[in-house]
C-alpha cells in the first residue's frame with residue numbers, strides 16, 4: 001500500500017477547499033422578453049429564459065490553486081483587488097421603493113475608474129447589459145496600502161430593471177446586480193495583452209415574512225439570537241491586503257466567539273456584514289481531521305489556534321450571499337471529507353481538469369456530487385443504451401451526497417461504494433459552467449475505479465463516524481452591531497439549514513439532513529456560556545410566500561409553499577403598479593423545475609382586481625416557481641402585450 005502524500009508543514013491549516021460558482025457567459029437566467037406579444041402562453045423548453053441553471057453567477061476560476069501549505073505565502077494581492085462594500089439598504093425587500101448604493105466600495109490599488117456591466121431587462125439589443133463606468137470618489141489607507149473608494153448608486157427604476165425579473169424566494173434570497181470587470185495583464189505568452197477578471201456582484205434580498213428574532217446583547221461588540229451570533233471586529237478583512245483573498249481573520253474571530261459561546265461546534269460559518277468581492281463562492285478550511293484514509297488530508301489538529309479544545313473541525317466563509325444557498329452550504333460542509341483522494345492515480349493517470357482538482361471530485365458515474373470539479377450538483381452523468389453511451393442529465397432531486405462522501409463520513413461501509421467510471425476527458429465541459437445542457441453526450445472513454453483501488457491507494461477509512469454535525473453561524477461586522485432586521489434574516493437562514501425537510505430549492509437541492517439521506521442531523525442553534533439560550537419556534541420549512549412579494553400586485557393572502565395534488569389554489573388580489581392603467585388580463589404561471597409543461601392560467605382584471613383559480617393534478621407534482629403576468633391591449637393587433645412580475649420559487653406540489 002502506498003502512503004498518502006505527506007504535506008510537510010505541521011501546525012498550519014492544511015486544506016482550503018473552495019467553491020467557485022460557474023463562470024456563465026453573461027447570466028444563467030436571461031430576462032424574459034418584456035412586452036412580447038403572448039400569442040400563446042410563454043414557452044418553456046430549453047430557452048435561455050427558463051434554463052434551470054439558477055443564480056446568475058459569473059466569477060473567474062481559481063487556477064493553479066493549492067492548499068496554502070503547498071504553496072509559498074502570497075506576498076501581495078494582484079492589484080487592483082476589489083475588497084468589500086456596504087450594500088445600502090443592507091437587505092432589499094420587495095416593498096423597497098428607493099434605489100441602491102454600494103457604499104465605500106473599496107478597491108486596493110490606485111484605480112480611477114472601474115467598468116461595470118449592470119444587468120438590464122430593458123437593454124434587449126445589448127444582450128441585457130448596460131455598461132457603466134464607476135469613478136473614484138476618494139482614496140483611503142489600510143495598513144499602508146492605498147485604497148481607491150467608489151460609491152456607485154442606482155435609482156429605483158434602474159434597480160428594478162437589474163433585478164426585478166430574477167427568480168427569488170426563500171430558496172434563493174439574492175439576485176445579481178451585474179459584473180465588475182477588473183483589468184489584468186495576461187501571462188508571459190502575450191505580455192501586454194489586456195484580459196479582464198470578472199466578479200459577480202450579488203445583492204442580499206429578504207423575503208417580507210422572515211420572522212422577527214429575539215436578540216440578546218452581551219456587550220458593545222457581541223449579540224446573539226437563537227441561531228446566529230454577531231461580533232463587531234473593525235479590522236475584519238484587512239488581512240486580505242497582506243495575505244490573499246482567503247486572508248480573513250477567521251482564527252481571531254473564532255477565539256472571540258469562544259469567549260462568550262460554547263466550544264461544542266464541529267464548524268463555524270462566518271459571514272461578513274460587508275460583502276466581500278472574491279473569486280470564490282465560499283470556502284471551507286479544515287482545522288482538525290481525526291479521520292485516516294481521506295487521501296492528501298492528513299490526521300491533524302490545529303483547533304487550539306482557533307481557541308477550541310480539540311472540538312472544532314473547520315471554519316467556513318460565505319463572502320456575500322452564498323450562506324443562504326443549500327448547494328453552497330452543503331458543498332462547503334462536504335469539504336470536511338472530500339475530495340482529497342488522488343483520482344488521477346486511481347484512474348490510471350488521467351489528467352484532471354475543472355475547479356481546484358486537488359479538492360474536488362472528478363467527472364464520474366454514477367451519482368451526483370456536491371463538490372465536483374467538473375459538474376455541480378444539479379447535473380450528473382446518466383447511462384444510456386445499456387452502458388453503450390453516457391449523457392448529462394438533470395439531477396432529479398433531492399440531490400444526495402455521493403456514496404464516496406458518505407463512506408468517508410463513516411455512514412456506509414466500503415462494500416456499499418459502487419464501482420465508479422471516471423471519464424478520461426475531464427476537461428470536456430470547461431466552457432459549460434458546471435451545468436452542461438441536459439442530453440449533452442459525455443465523451444465516452446473511462447476508467448473503472450473500485451473501492452479496492454481506493455483502499456490500496458489511501459488505506460482504510462479509520463476514525464470517528466460523523467453521524468451528526470453542528471455548525472455555529474457568526475456574522476462579523478466592521479462597523480457596529482447588526483440591526484434587528486439583519487439579525488432576524490441571518491438567524492432565520494442559519495436555523496433553516498438545520499431543517500429536516502421543506503427547504504428543497506426549486507432546482508432540487510435539499511437541506512443538509514436530506515442530502516445525507518436523512519441520516520445526519522445538522523444543528524445550528526447557539527449555546528451561550530454565560531447567558532440564556534434563546535429558543536424560537538418559527539417553522540423554517542415550507543414557509544408561505546407573503547402577499548406583497550410580487551411587486552406590482554398585492555395578493556389577498558399568502559401563497560402556500562406546500563400544495564397537495566387535488567388542492568385548488570386561487571391567486572387573487574389587486575393590481576397596484578402605476579406603470580400603466582389599462583391592464584386587462586392577469587395570468588399566473590406555475591413552472592415546475594425541469595419540465596417544459598408550465599401551467600398558465602388567466603383571468604380578466606375588473607376594476608383593479610383579479611382572481612385566478614387552479615386545481616393541481618397529479619401530473620403537476622413537483623417544485624414550482626410562480627410568476628404573475630399583467631396583460632394590456634396592443635392597439636396595433638388583436639393580441640395583448642404583457643408585463644412580467646418577479647418569479648418566486650420555493651413552492652412544492654406534493655402527491
Ligand SMILES: [Zn+2]
Nearest residue numbers: 017018019371
Ligand atoms: Zn469546493
